[in-house]
Every structure is written in structure tokens, then in C-alpha cells.
Amino acid sequence: MSLVLDAVGLKRGDEVIIADASLDLQPGTMNVLLGPTLSGKTTLMRLMAGLDRPTSGRIVEDGRDVTGLGVKARSVAMVYQQFVNYPTLSVYDNIASPLRVQGLAKAEIEARVARAAKLMRLEPMLKRTPAQLSGGQQQRTALARALVKQAKLVLLDEPLANLDYKLREELREELPRIFAETGAILVYATTEPGEALLLRGRTATLHEGRITQVGPTAAVYRDPANRDAARVFSDPPLNELAVTVAGGTATLADGRGFPAEGPLAGLPDGACTLGFRADAARVATQGGGLGDGLPPSGPSFPGAVSVTEISGSESFVHVVTDAGLGTVVCLVEGVHAFEPGDRVAVELDLGAAFAFGPDGRRIAARGGRAVATGPGLRQPVPA
Amino acid sequence: MSSSSVLSAPLGAASAAAAPTARRPSGTTVGIALYVLFLFVPIYWLVNVSFKTNTDILSGLSLWPQHPTLDNYRRIFVDPEWHASFVNSILYVGINTIVSVAVALPAAYAFSRYRFVGDKPLFFWLLSNLMAPPAVYAMPFFNLYSATGLFDSIWAVALAHCLFNVPLAVWILEGFISGVPREIDETAAIDGYSFPRFFVKIFLPLIANGIGVAAFFCFMFSWVEQLLATTLTTVDAKPIAGMMSRAYSAAGLDWGLLAAAGVLTMIPGAIVIWFVRNHIAKGFALGRV
Numbered sequence: 310m311s312l313v314l315d316a317v318g319l320k321r322g323d324e325v326i327i328a329d330a331s332l333d334l335q336p337g338t339m340n341v342l343l344g345p346t347l348s349g350k351t352t353l354m355r356l357m358a359g360l361d362r363p364t365s366g367r368i369v370e371d372g373r374d375v376t377g378l379g380v381k382a383r384s385v386a387m388v389y390q391q392f393v394n395y396p397t398l399s400v401y402d403n404i405a406s407p408l409r410v411q412g413l414a415k416a417e418i419e420a421r422v423a424r425a426a427k428l429m430r431l432e433p434m435l436k437r438t439p440a441q442l443s444g445g446q447q448q449r450t451a452l453a454r455a456l457v458k459q460a461k462l463v464l465l466d467e468p469l470a471n472l473d474y475k476l477r478e479e480l481r482e483e484l485p486r487i488f489a490e491t492g493a494i495l496v497y498a499t500t501e502p503g504e505a506l507l508l509r510g511r512t513a514t515l516h517e518g519r520i521t522q523v524g525p526t527a528a529v530y531r532d533p534a535n536r537d538a539a540r541v542f543s544d545p546p547l548n549e550l551a552v553t554v555a556g557g558t559a560t561l562a563d564g565r566g567f568p569a570e571g572p573l574a575g576l577p578d579g580a581c582t583l584g585f586r587a588d589a590a591r592v593a594t595q596g597g598g599l600g601d602g603l604p605p606s607g608p609s610f611p612g613a614v615s616v617t618e619i620s621g622s623e624s625f626v627h628v629v630t631d632a633g634l635g636t637v638v639c640l641v642e643g644v645h646a647f648e649p650g651d652r653v654a655v656e657l658d659l660g661a662a663f664a665f666g667p668d669g670r671r672i673a674a675r676g677g678r679a680v681a682t683g684p685g686l687r688q689p690v691p692a
Numbered sequence: 693m694s695s696s697s698v699l700s701a702p703l704g705a706a707s708a709a710a711a712p713t714a715r716r717p718s719g720t721t722v723g724i725a726l727y728v729l730f731l732f733v734p735i736y737w738l739v740n741v742s743f744k745t746n747t748d749i750l751s752g753l754s755l756w757p758q759h760p761t762l763d764n765y766r767r768i769f770v771d772p773e774w775h776a777s778f779v780n781s782i783l784y785v786g787i788n789t790i791v792s793v794a795v796a797l798p799a800a801y802a803f804s805r806y807r808f809v810g811d812k813p814l815f816f817w818l819l820s821n822l823m824a825p826p827a828v829y830a831m832p833f834f835n836l837y838s839a840t841g842l843f844d845s846i847w848a849v850a851l852a853h854c855l856f857n858v859p860l861a862v863w864i865l866e867g868f869i870s871g872v873p874r875e876i877d878e879t880a881a882i883d884g885y886s887f888p889r890f891f892v893k894i895f896l897p898l899i900a901n902g903i904g905v906a907a908f909f910c911f912m913f914s915w916v917e918q919l920l921a922t923t924l925t926t927v928d929a930k931p932i933a934g935m936m937s938r939a940y941s942a943a944g945l946d947w948g949l950l951a952a953a954g955v956l957t958m959i960p961g962a963i964v965i966w967f968v969r970n971h972i973a974k975g976f977a978l979g980r981v
Contacts, residue, residue: 360878360882380878380881381884386882387878389875389879394879395876395894397894397897397898406880406885407882410884410889
């Protein structure tokens with residue numbers, strides 16, 4: 310089954326909840342909805358499921374218009390961020406419930422529940438009620454219920470957000486594989502860029518109820534089409550510097566200039582925003598020699614460390630720049646114990662930065678870096 | 693007792709001084725004991741009087757029956773009119789409880805789950821039914837039931853009591869229903885449940901405590917309500933309250949009979965409380981009561 314959203318919109322009064330969302334979802338694919346809280350991921354899923362009706366646009370299932378059809382007339386399974394199970398039923402009955410409603414034979418139900426319980430490692434808990442399970446087990450019950458139904462559209466709304474780290478890692482790897490076997494369209498909402506990258510497939514970035522970019526996940530990450538997509542797909546937050554390009558020179562807000570290279574090369578004169586992720590910014594300790602002389606690929610700014618976040622083998626160093634350009638987050642390999650107040654210089658790799666025009670759209674002079682938006686790349690990406 | 697001694701243990705000097713009279717009850721224990729005692733005085737006195745003869749009752753103060761007798765109870769049990777009144781009361785209270793909760797369930801679900809024009813004013817208007825004393829409604833009900841032939845039937849009382857029991861049940865149940873996440877309803881819809889099947893199989897068990905609490909309050913209000921019950925009946929559907937008023941007649945007040953009837957009247961309430969005590973304990977902790 311393919312599912313096409315054609316300029317689907319949802320308004321409540323004058324408030325626009327979802328604005329002209331167009332998506333093309335193919336069977337057997339992983340589709341990630343990436344956006345911050347309240348960006349409309351859940352609402353979009355509810356529209357796909359038929360729990361809510363759109364106020365404009367069409368939803369087409371295999372060429373059949375299903376815009377006005379309720380959820381019971383669709384083949385949908387959904388898992389919520391909160392663990393939603395039927396509290397009065399046992400785990401077995403919870404998983405079996407969609408099959409019982411379909412009126413399947415008892416032996417068939419037993420076989421399918423047993424298979425799902427095995428995949429979700431719930432076999433020892435089948436007789437318990439959801440209240441007697443841990444959070445992870447409760448969510449696995451909800452996932453098993455979505456799995457046994459063998460629905461053609463499976464909606465997972467931040468299913469792992471409330472789970473502990475280790476379980477999240479495990480399930481994130483297993484879920485796409487388990488559901489891929491059913492050949493369903495898999496839609497997975499998440500707020501975490503890292504999770505989207507691990508899930509692969511295709512990603513649609515959302516910002517304030519609007520789909521800002523759609524494409525293969527890695528491509529969207531590499532080539533954000535606009536500032537909103539880049540912001541959503543950046544953790545820690547995207548670093549942004551306002552620059553003015555004039556005659557091959559870029560000027561920062563503090564009046565310092567540097568050669569307009571990388572994404573700035575060949576841009577017409579005018580103001581733009583230079584956006585870059587933490588991995589495009591290096592930290593050089595002053596006096597260490599690294600920050601002296603001309604930086605190889607871009608400008609450098611002196612500043613003082615405000616915070617260092619250490620995540621495993623990497624450190625994110627927040628540097629407050631002297632020139633009042635705001636805080637820049639830099640990625641440093643290895644664990645570095647910078648103290649707040651340490652003097653450093655931020656070296657920017659212009660080649661990994663993006664230039665955005667005043668309207669937030671990505672701008673580039675060279676054709677090679679033009680960015681594909683919309684449903685241009687429709688073929689599923691092998692996971 | 694043990695908890696009070698634990699509590700006083702850190703006060704080293706005090707407990708050491710109290711050591712010779714080791715088991716002396718603390719002030720709290722005495723206070724609570726007195727409180728419970730006073731709570732039970734009226735009930736004890738009713739039971740006490742019900743086992744006395746009328747001459748005993750009038751001859752002065754005695755803490756227990758001097759000439760214990762079961763005569764009062766016997767007179768109630770052999771008199772078919774007393775029987776009938778008990779049956780009448782239980783019937784209209786039962787009917788009222790079932791009707792009130794059955795009618796209130798869908799209403800409470802709608803108030804909890806849907807937004808519709810005038811939902812909030814309607815909700816509070818329902819409650820305003822509870823604010824007027826039953827006497828206000830006695831006359832219109834009397835007139836209406838006389839005209840429609842419902843007068844002097846158990847249905848007359850059962851339906852009249854719905855006037856304040858339905859809003860009460862809606863109010864209580866709405867609180868419990870709002871405590872159930874909407875996602876459960878949606879998950880059931882996604883699973884393919886029809887609404888009636890979902891409501892009976894999934895939803896009702898979830899709000900069983902709320903139904904227990906609502907039924908308990910409907911029972912209690914209907915059971916103790918006297919004015920409507922006596923105004924809307926005469927002979928055929930005479931309730932307990934109506935029978936009791938016969939105990940004070942031209943011949944004087946039959947104290948013993950009245951007390952025995954009072955004791956018997958408390959029993960159904962006690963039985964209901966016994967059966968729903970767990971629901972009520974949970975219900976008070978969870979919902980809107």
C-alpha cells in the first residue's frame with residue numbers, strides 16, 4: 310500500500326496546525342518525521358491514521374481517496390510516546406486484542422501473539438497486567454500489539470523517548486528490521502537528529518506545522534534545503550553567524566572580514582546567514598600554536614569557554630566569542646577538560662558550513678551544491 | 693499503640709520517666725478512642741433501645757436493656773405492611789441506582805471526551821439540580837405523577853430521585869472518565885473495536901471504581917431521602933420512611949418499634965458499604981467525589 314498526502318492542512322479556528330503537508334510513503338520503507346516538540350509530528354500522524362480529519366488537501370491510499378475515512382476503515386497501527394495499553398487486560402490479551410476484533414481463529418491468534426511476544430521478548434510476562442511491567446516492557450507490549458495486527462501503515466510516535474538509554478539503543482536497531490518484514494509503511498516520529506540518522510530511510514523535517522524538507526535521511530542531513538531544516542537536524546543547536554558578502558569578502562557583525570569561500574564563494578553581494586554544525590568548528594588553544602597564523606579554510610574567533618559537554622569520546626565546547634557574535638558550539642574529539650573561562654579560538658571550516666538567504670532558504674552559487682527539495686527522490690533508500 | 697510508643701521514643705527523657713508504667717496510652721490514643729466512642733453512641737443507643745420494652749425505655753436511663761426483648765423486631769417481621777415497605781424501599785432505590793448510573797455513563801463520557809456547544813454551561817446546570825431542596829420538586833412531581841398515573845408506584849420515587857442522582861453520578865463519573873487517557877479510546881479505535889464493544893469490554897472495567905462510587909452515592913441519597921418518597925406514595929408503594937411515621941400515632945409513640953425499624957434500615961446501607969468499600973477507598977483517592 311502506498312500512502313500519499315496531497316497538500317494536507319489542518320486548521321483550528323484561525324490557527325494553522327499543519328500547513329500543506331505533501332508526502333509520498335511507499336510500502337516497506339522507513340519514514341522519519343523529525344522535528345522539535347509541538348512541530349506537528351503527532352498531529353500529522355493522527356491525520357495519516359484517520360484519527361483526525363484534515364481541513365484541506367487529500368489523503369490517497371493506493372489511488373483511493375481516504376481523506377474522510379475514519380481510523381476503523383484503515384489498516385493502521387499506532388504506538389504512542391506514553392505507554393498506552395489496556396490496563397485491565399493481561400499482556401497476552403493486550404497483544405491479542407486487534408486480532409480478536411478481526412475475529413481470527415483461536416489457533417491463529419495464539420500463533421501470532423506468540424511470534425510477536427518472542428520478537429519483543431515478552432514471553433515470560435504474558436500473564437501479567439501492564440501495571441506489573443517495567444516501562445520498557447509496557448512499551449514493548451504496545452509495539453507487539455502494533456506488530457501482530459500486520460497493518461499496512463505503522464505509526465510510531467516517539468516510541469523510545471521514554472525508555473532508558475540501553476533499551477532505546479537495542480530497540481532502535483531491532484524495530485525497523487522487525488517491522489520491515491511486514492512490508493508496512495513505517496512512519497517514525499522523533500525529536501533527535503541522531504535517531505533519524507540511525508534509522509536511515511527517508512526523513513521529513515518539520516517546523517511549526519510545516520514540512521521543511523523531504524529526502525533520504527543522509528541527504529537531508531548533508532544538504533539541508535533551508536535554515537529550519539538545518540536547525541531541526543542539528544544537535545547541539547546549529548551555530549549561526551550573520552555575514553554580509555561584498556566583492557568576494559564576507560564581513561561579520563563585528564566588522565572583521567574574511568575571504569568569501571566555501572558556500573559563500575560567488576554569492577551575489579548582500580546579507581546572509583552562515584550556519585554550521587558543531588563538527589565544522591574546531592577549538593584551538595591560544596598559545597598552543599594551532600590558532601596562530603592564517604587558518605587553512607576559514608575565519609577564527611577568539612573567545613572564552615562557557616561550558617563543556619562531554620559525551621563519551623567527544624566533547625562539545627561552548628565558546629562565547631569576544632566580538633559579541635554569540636556562543637558557538639564546537640566539537641572536539643576526545644575528552645577535554647576545558648574550564649569555564651579558558652581562552653580559546655574557534656576555527657571555522659567553511660567547507661562544511663551552509664549559507665542561508667534572508668528568507669531562510671539555502672543559497673549557493675555553484676550548481677553542484679543545489680539542493681533537491683520536495684518529493685524528488687522517491688525511490689526507497691536501502692536501510 | 694505500638695506506633696505511638698515508637699513516636700515517643702526519640703523523646704528520651706519522657707519515655708524514661710514513663711518507663712515504670714510502660715503501657716500507659718498516649719494522649720492521641722485516648723483522644724481517638726473517645727472520638728470513635730462518641731461516633732458510635734447514637735448507633736449504640738438505637739440498637740440499645742430497639743431491644744427494650746416501651747416501659748423500660750420510658751422508666752429512666754439505662755446503658756443496656758434491663759429486660760431484653762426481641763418483640764419489637766418480631767412485630768416488624770410478622771407485619772406484612774412492614775415487609776412491603778422494606779421491599780418497596782429497596783426496589784425503588786435499586787431501580788434508581790441502576791437507572792441513574794446507566795443514564796449518567798454516556799452523559800459523563802460525552803462531557804469528558806467531546807466539546808460541543810454549551811457543554812460547560814450544561815454541565816453546571818446539571819449540578820444546579822442538586823442545589824434546590826427536594827421540597828421544591830415535591831409539588832410538581834405530585835401533580836405530574838397524579839396526572840400520568842405514576843403516583844403511588846415505586847417508579848414514581850425511583851424516577852423522582854433521578855432528578856438529583858443523575859447529575860451527581862454524571863459529576864462523579866466525569867471525573868473518573870477524564871482520568872482515563874484519551875489514547876486508550878484511540879488505541880481501541882485503531883485496533884478496530886466498535887464503540888459499544890470498546891465501551892463494555894475496555895472502558896467500563898477501567899472506571900469500575902468510579903461506577904462503584906457513583907452507585908454508592910446514588911444508593912445512599914435515594915435510601916435516606918424521605919420527603920419525595922413519602923409525598924409521592926400512599927398505600928401501594930409506601931416506603932420505610934412512610935411506615936415509620938405510623939409509629940407515632942394517636943396511641944402515643946412506639947419507641948421500641950421505631951428503634952427496631954431504624955436498625956433494620958441501616959442494614960442495607962451497611963451491606964452496600966461493605967461490598968463497595970474497596971472501590972470507594974480507591975475512588976476517593978482517584979476521582980472526583
